[in-house]
Amino acid sequence: MGLPEGFSGKGDELGGDYGHVKEGLNDEKVPGWRGPKLPNHGHRFEFKLFALDDELKLGNKVTKDKLLEAVEGHVLGEAVLTAIF
Numbered sequence: 001m002g003l004p005e006g007f008s009g010k011g012d013e014l015g016g017d018y019g020h021v022k023e024g025l026n027d028e029k030v031p032g033w034r035g036p037k038l039p040n041h042g043h044r045f046e047f048k049l050f051a052l053d054d055e056l057k058l059g060n061k062v063t064k065d066k067l068l069e070a071v072e073g074h075v076l077g078e079a080v081l082t083a084i085f
Helices: 064-071
Strands: 044-052 075-084
């Protein structure tokens, strides 16, 4: 299963297979990704995508540590994108 281009994870906007997909909270404590406020140029960002063998039931307030603990033993594949802005 994949996600369609432009998918936001905000409710059941596309219906069907995507209604259960949720985004985690960012540093501003709201769902989704927000562009960072960079202290200077050359800042490094690392994005990780995990393919899992099961759906996680983590609730609404998940930390990075809780997420990494929950995926342990369920990762089928992993992709990393490193970007310098």
